Amino acid sequence: MPPSAPAPTNPALAGIAPTDRHLLRALAQNFGLVLSWAVLVLAILIYCAIYYGQLGTLPGNFEITSTVNNTMPLVLSGLGQTIVILTRGLDLSVGGIIDLTNALAALYLGDTLQSAILGSIAILGVGALLGFVNGALVAFGRLQPIVVTIATLSIYQGLAIMILPQPGGTIPPEFSALLVNSGAPWALLYCVAFGLLWMMLRRSRLGVSIYAVGNDPAAATANGISLIRTRLAAYVLSGVASAGAGLFLAASSTAGDATTGNGYTLTSIVAVVLGGVSLFGGRGSGIGAIAGALLTTMIVNILFFAQIDPLYQSFYEGLFLVLAVVLTMAVGRLVKRRRR
């Protein structure tokens, strides 16, 4: 005898085979992720259509390569931001970490590939350290993430200006070639690799802890998960990801600029939201954030080819963001209701 009350069967589900029902459930449980990729595909189609309308040809190797390369810093900072947001945190220092690591890259990567690789490992370490400072203030100091990272954003930006007052420095060309190979969209492979890394994270103890803390910190504690260690790890990973973004920016511009990262604080949050990750924590996927980052770039591309005055660009970006969020909410509710 099943001890639970019989769940009222939904007539809408009656005729659906169990495997299809499982598929439907998987869709419902990950609708944010699925939707973000669907919208990305839609945006790519619109982009291609407009591009074809303007130039009479489809975007080629060059366009794809530059689009993906330009998006990599946002993919990285968006992934870092996702991890922090999943723990119910927020990392506003993303822009400052990019500024600082970008400046460091321009000054200290040397002039050989070997020195550059060793240097970038060190710079990733600096990113980890900057993230650790955020994490320590949030986890040990029990301070509001938004306050902590607004403060460290200023501090990191200030440090960046101090060490590199004028744009400049040098990046070894071999290093640029390695990261942002201008010949083909190799960066897409990075996206795939980050996707795989994300799936591994989700199946690791740390990943489960991150989701658990974001779902219910008290319940996580009761299950023996350390809030301090989980939050620290989240900010450290975000710092490393942003340092990676700083390196990418250095590689693609072949020089350093202590203000290059400023915009990423907000766009990383945009990518997270477009990727279907809940700002309330505990729900969403970094794979969605990758789509969110690519989508952000596609929107800019579409606006460019639709010959929108660049002055109005931010207006339309905002409009798209609101539309995307409304769409996500509406579809999410619809899916949940259909399943009831």
Place this chain on the structure above:
Amino acid sequence: MIDPTPAAAPNSSGPAIEGIDLVKAFGGVVALGGASFSAYPGEVHALVGENGAGKSTLIKLLGGRLRPDSGVVKYYGQPVQLHSPQDTRRLGAATVFQELTQFPGMTIAENLLIGREPRGALGLIDRRRMTAEAAAILAGMGLHDIDPGELVEDVSLAQRQIVEIVRAVLAEPKILFLDEPTSSLVEREVEWLFGMVRKLRAEGTSVIFTSHRWREVISIADRITVFRNAREVGTFTTISEDDAVSLMAGRKVSAIYPTLPPKPAGDAALAVEGLSGNGLTDISLTLGKGEILGVGGLAGHGHRELFFTLFGALKPSAGRILVSGKPVRLRSPRDAIHAGPGIALVPEDRKTEGLLLPMSVKINLTLSVLRRISWLGLIRGRDEQARTRAMAESLDVRPPDPGRIVGTLSGGNQQKVLIGRWLLAESGILLFYDVTRGVDVATKHEIYALINRLANEGRSILLYSSDAEELAHLAHRVLVLREGRIAAELHPPMTSEAIVSSAVRDADAA
């Protein structure tokens, strides 16, 4: 006179768990004032008492969720310092706290196996195996209709509660604390739980649990400890309900259910014709002025949807709602509050569906009548104070202080504040949705009397309760919902058995 049998300590090597002179205060509020308690291996020990009497606090202290201000906790005779529930786990204890400690956005399988997930290649979690293991665990406990692949937030409260219990039992505890494990379970599920508890008892586990349902307490407990005013007042092997209730309240409590006021012959205050949607099918009913109309049936059969539709919080797909004979469209709770004499919903989940816990009693009481007590958008403070104090006193909110933060009141008193809000709003149609769930016996009596008084004053009351006994005694007649339809209409004399049997599909009830 109280003449229960005080319990002698069972023959045994010694208690499995013991708390001695435990004191715990939150701010100025003493939750536990020097309470002592012990339970032996292989015994089921019930803690009973009003809300706020200290039962949950005791369980939190023994279960490592809170640390005592003073006093000693002993596991198997050894004094221990508990810093977290993890510590008690190492000592062989598991706890189901009243506030579920679950991860709503994660699957049931993840929730069950968190911290001991099966691992595959590269030490990564094997999700397929995890789901299979969880399914096997659930099936092994006779739970075939819980799908481990569902997110916790997508299943019913009862299933969530069961998952929480399964997780505790999975740890094979020698000491199991269950804080109100049955509050959202229906009878069949309670039977399942008690089967589990009996099995654990036979294996030598000591089970400590709290419940407000007396029938459950006497059906399973070996010993009963009564709490009042932050301390224990006695431990018994047998005690009658009347004696226990008197002990809990500290005074003699008169007849449990008040006499029903005569059923008025007045006009229909609320009429529903052919209402469908949100799982409801063709619901028609009339609620007379001054009538108490009960709605019964098993959880999950459309009661919530019916009540929320009538409160404008859900949209029907078909049918009409008439208030005082006039058709109305309820697109939001605001519409419902302003329809005719006003429709008000008192929900079961006070915390998420009505009260602003961190704010004062005053603000919570006046929330829906702000217009009436303000002038040019400013609230008239003296008027507000006078009205809210009078209401708090008339409802016997303890303490009757309008400035008090609602979150610091006991559950029963919170419920009174919520009812008071709609009385201040002078709503004529009151929808009571399982309002006595998790409320202590003495406060239950007060709520029963209040419902009675409200009907006597000419208000119309639609009453859903998961406790069929309550419906049988409080309502003029009872509608039973099954799968979103009205399955039966019962008139006095009705019994709780009749309500339950017409709620079950295959019963050959009248």
